[in-house]
Amino acid sequence: MLATVPLVAILAVIFGKKIKKLSKQAQDASADSNTILQETLMGIKNVKSFTNEAFEIIRFNTTTESIKNLSIRGAIFRGLFAAFIIIGMFGAVTIVIWQGVNMTNTGELQMHDFIRFILFTIFLGASFGGISSMFGTIQKAIGATERLMDLLDDTNETQENETEFNHTLKGNVVFKDINFHYETRPDINVINNLNFEVKEGQTTAIVGPSGAGKSTISSLLLRFYEPTKGSILFDNIPSSDFNRRELRNQMAIVPQEVLLFGGTIEENIAYGNPKASFEEIENAAKQANAYDFITEFPEGFKTMVGDRGIQLSGGQKQRIAIATGSFEKSKNFNTG
Ligand SMILES: Nc1ncnc2c1ncn2[C@@H]1O[C@H](COP(=O)(O)OP(=O)(O)OP(=O)(O)O)[C@@H](O)[C@H]1O
Ligand SMILES: [Mg+2]
Known part of the structure; x- marks a missing residue:
């Protein structure tokens, strides 16, 4: 009976990988279809004014179909895995019984010992069989939650300087040699060596073509992002000395x-x-x-x-x- 354990382990690895992968794909497809549904309903006026209803229906049907296919394939693999385990287990039980009968015939084994052994073996086999379905379910869940885990593993905004700094901003701002690119697009430098100073009480408008980086400047002020080079000073204090909450609390x-x-x-x-x-x-x-x-x-x-x-x-x-x-x-x- 114990000889079936390596078999179970090998099957678990082979099927586990496949089940996990399919479950992740099904989850991704489900996210895609939800996005389509949400966008279409939110922008229902756009869809109608461009008479794209049929197009959206086809798009939604295609993703729904792929969720269905992926889920069925995942279920087939989980079923096959369980089937192989059960066949292995019952095969092993059959061999054990066959051997046991031979041994009782030759008198090597007493009948009551044999029956006891069979019962224990069946308990053990059934427990192992249970593992297969549990393992399949666990692999499915791991696949489905992989994206969530990525989110959970994402780093927090560093909460440095959590102690209150208690500086009431007067409103002096200096941008010194600021360079900035978004992490998702490292090849494009959005802000290139920007220098400017705004004095307390002064009203400053930043004007420029669309995509020039005006909103990016306000994101930098609010410290949603840190400049890749250079420093921002508030009342001559480097922005990094402030705690983010304190800074944002004082900006509108x-x-x-x-x-x-x-x-x-x-x-x-x-x-x-x-x-x-x-x-x-x-x-x-x-x-x-x-x-x-x-x-x-x-x-x-x-x-x-x-x-x-x-x-x-x-x-x-x-x-x-x-x-x-x-x-x-x-x-x-x-x-x-
Ligand atoms: N979150 C982001 N990730 C990657 N790139 C971004 C991001 N936000 C903006 N960008 C890019 O940075 C550049 C500057 O964008 P920004 O939003 O600062 O422009 P803007 O000057 O405010 O334009 P508009 O006048 O149209 O509002 C653009 O090329 C834009 O594509
Ligand atoms: Mg903008």
């Missing part, structure tokens, strides 16, 4: 692409300062020229936006984003 941003959260208008504006009173929220809306259109809604600031509420126009969304960003105005720092 109105993003280029506005994303409102499902919730009320009030909650969305308060995102810039969750402790804001209703009066402060109203003021922020007034400053951003959003007060009038908000109060025209029957439910005013309690109007739900997003999927379950009303749809705002592009400009209305932008003005809410400006109201959200206006909270940190007092802190001398705005970017966007």
Whole structure:
């Protein structure tokens, strides 16, 4: 019986690899099909205006078909693995019985010992057989979660200087010999030897062609990325001396692409300062020229936006984003 263990191990390696690979492919295909579904439904107006319904249906069907095929192939391999194990086990049991009968015939083995041995062997065999299906399931799960594991293994934003630094920014910014490229595109230097200085209280607009790197500059200010060369100074202190939370807390941003959260208008504006009173929220809306259109809604600031509420126009969304960003105005720092 124990001689079947190496066989089980060899089969486990061969089938395990295959099962894991197929399960990962099925998971990837499922992600693809979900992306298609999500994009098509989000952009349903685009799909319809370009009359691409048939095209999207075919695209979705193709990926769904591939999920089905990959899943079936995975199941076949798991089934084959279990079948081989069971055949191996029963084959071994048969050989053991045959040998045992021979031994009882010659009187080498007592009948009761033989029966006991058979029972124990069947217990052992059944347990081993169970391992095969468990092993198959585990390999399937490993394959399916491989991408998730990649995400979990990703490094955090380094949380250096977690101790409070407590420096209130005045608003002096220096970009010194800044070079920067995105990690995903190391061949393209987005920012090349950039030098500039902004003084406290000064309003600076950065103008340039699309793709010139303006949004990248604001990402560098917020320390979403670190420059590949050079240094950024806030009030003459290197940006790396600040703790990221502290720095971001003192900056306001109105993003280029506005994303409102499902919730009320009030909650969305308060995102810039969750402790804001209703009066402060109203003021922020007034400053951003959003007060009038908000109060025209029957439910005013309690109007739900997003999927379950009303749809705002592009400009209305932008003005809410400006109201959200206006909270940190007092802190001398705005970017966007
Ligand atoms: N996350 C990213 N990963 C890789 N490359 C990026 C990323 N974001 C931007 N880029 C690239 O960096 C360059 C600068 O982009 P950036 O968004 O800073 O331009 P921009 O000046 O803000 O343009 P626009 O006026 O159109 O908003 C572009 O070539 C863009 O393709
Ligand atoms: Mg931009």
